Amino acid sequence: MSSTISSAEVQNDWDGGGKPFKVSYGKLMMWFFIVSDALTFSGFLVSYGFARFKHIDSWPIADEVFTHFPFLHGIDAPMYYVALMTFILIFSSVTMVLAVDAGHNNNKNKVAFYMLLTIVGGAVFVGSQAWEWANFIRGEYGALETKGGQIVQFVDSENSNKRIALKDFVVANPKFREQHQSSKGLWYRDESSLPTFTIDEVSQAFFSNPNLLVRSEKINEKGKKIILSREESIEKVSQAVYVVEGANLIRNEYGNRLFADFFFFITGFHGFHVFSGVVINFIIFLNVILGTYEKRGHYEMVEKVGLYWHFVDLVWVFVFTFFYLV
């Protein structure tokens, strides 16, 4: 009778006891989660691509937006900081995979040590992203928004058409207007915080300084923003309705509104993944210290959380490419 055969060589998959894909339940579920989460991120990144293709001739240039590096004030350092962040995250991926490897050898102390390094790396990354956000929200130069929703930025024609910040040419008149907060007037009316300069102060300063020009959002065939002539500049500035400093979800000084929205949304969603990864890593780290997995006899939990952590690193590789490089 064939049903009595039980030697390992003729074992039949239909006899049961096998694992689908020859992988444990937990790891397979983690892979399922990763696939669905990857689709979520690809949805975000592709819609970013959609917005960008729709505004292909006026999209902000990432090199001109992300130019900050800690302790280097006023120095133009495009992308160096994000590159550093990328290295930090890749390195924390390496310590994670070393922890997984130590887990295979049931080396509790090594697992704990590498998990700790991974947590530190992840925390440094989240901190860097917060710093990046702070710079993005604060802004550097300031700009005007016209009636038609275009952002115009100021350049100095005497200084080889370099960008010039509002605070370097606008003189503020004594303030006669305060921010309208609900605690000061009608309780149901308030407004967002006022920019440093009013629209009149900026346009007065612009009209009285003949060296100043504005650049539009449009990009020429060399990939540079088009700088308008003095006459066109004056016309654009007289159409301005807002002084824009930094970025929020409604408008930003870098250009297209969708640029800041996608920046906040995609890097924010990724940062949230890193943050939850750090929290989960910390819980697993505590379990390692307490000897939970030593008692259990294997460190598969470390492997599963490792899969998630590498996935977060993987997503960053794509965010880095599509937001900062391309």
Added chain:
Amino acid sequence: MGQNSHKLEIFRGLVKFKSNVQKIWGVLIFLSIVTIVEVALGIIKPEILMNTFLSMKLINWIFLILTIIKAYYITWDFMHMRDESFSLQASVVITLIFLMAYLAFILLVEGNYIYDVFFEGFVSWDF
């Protein structure tokens, strides 16, 4: 899973490692080189790579390909996909590549079409 169950070759056997730990450091070095190349290209922006190829700049094609190479090594060596069965590899990778390529194709073509419509002059400025 024992410690010897890892496949220790990368680049189709061109580079062989003695242990899993050694392979991890080797992959880190490779990923770092790729990232450095990307950042250097992004900062220098060589004039010759600014030419358009298949409606995208050459430099962007290079970034895209290098990114996919990095993704491959993170998945295959850090996530140990190299050691998994072929059926699991295929279920994850083919599903994702198919859906992502489809989504990217359909939305990017659509975005380009909307750009063309606006460019032809129906709207003076879209924001």
